[in-house]
Amino acid sequence: SRSQGSSRNMPLDSWPSQGSDFAQKNERQKWEASLSSQLQSGTNLQTCSVNDSGSDKDGDADDSKTETSLDTRWSPMSKQSSSYSDTDTTEEDSESSDDMDFLTRQKKLQAEAKMALAVAKPMAKMQVEVEKQNGKKSPVADLLPHVPHVSECLMKRSLKPTDLRDMTTGQLQVIVNGLHSQIESLNEELVQLLLIRDELHTEQDATLADIEVLTRHQKRMAEKTPAK
Structure with missing residues (x-):
């Protein structure tokens, strides 16, 4: 009863100190919770960055694989195009050889025609003279x-x-x-x-x-x- 009386008779200025302690404790708990939350979010961010870097590496690897597969896929086309170019070159060579044969044949015919024309006139004169000699x-x-x-x-x-x-x-x-x-x-x-x-x-x-x-x-x- 004495303690109850003493509590009842406690001065009012002693309550704020206790309330401030509770408030500080409350603030500390909130600060610790906030710090824990920040640390947790930082850990999550680091994990995300690690995952992102890993995914980037995986993406680069996939890109390199894709490029390799594309190169492998297009390599027959390049070989085919090179074969086409070789075929075109062969056709051009054959056309050039045909042109050379044509020019050679043309020159040969022109030379033969000139020779025949050059020989025809004196041969005709000679034949006429022989006929005259035989007919005299x-x-x-x-x-x-x-x-x-x-x-x-x-x-x-x-x-x-x-x-x-x-x-x-x-x-x-x-x-x-x-x-x-x-x-x-x-x-x-x-x-x-x-x-x-x-x-x-x-x-x-x-x-x-x-x-x-x-x-x-x-x-x-x-x-x-x-x-x-």
């Missing part, structure tokens, strides 16, 4: 030496009836036989010349066909070549 003497002149004017007229194909008036039947028969033999000889020569003409026509047609092919090829090459 008629076979009738050997058979009728005493009538040279008849042989000359036969060569000139200007024989007149007055030239035959004083000739005998035997002499006239000789002239007829000579003319027949000359006709046969000329016919044989004509056949040979016709055969030569056919051969020349065939060669001419072949040459014209080659020229046409070369002209078309040259036009195609000119169209492909860009104008400078």
Whole structure:
């Protein structure tokens, strides 16, 4: 009862000190809880940063794997493209070799044509001279030496009836036989010349066909070549 009385008689100024102690204790507990919370959040942040760095490393590794897989995937395409480039190079080489063959053939044909034209004129003159030499003497002149004017007229194909008036039947028969033999000889020569003409026509047609092919090829090459 005395203690109760003493508590009842306790002065009022002693209560605030006790209240302040409680408040300080309360504040301390709050501060410790806040500090613990901050430490916990810091630990969580560190863990998150570690996890993020790990995820970044994993992401880099995945990226490198992806790049490697892409490289591996595209490597056949690169090989295929390189094979295509090799094929294009081979085609270009074949085209260039074809062009070289075309130019070589063109030069060869031009040289042959020039040579043929250069030789044709003197050969024709020589052939005419040979024919003149062979035609100067008629076979009738050997058979009728005493009538040279008849042989000359036969060569000139200007024989007149007055030239035959004083000739005998035997002499006239000789002239007829000579003319027949000359006709046969000329016919044989004509056949040979016709055969030569056919051969020349065939060669001419072949040459014209080659020229046409070369002209078309040259036009195609000119169209492909860009104008400078």
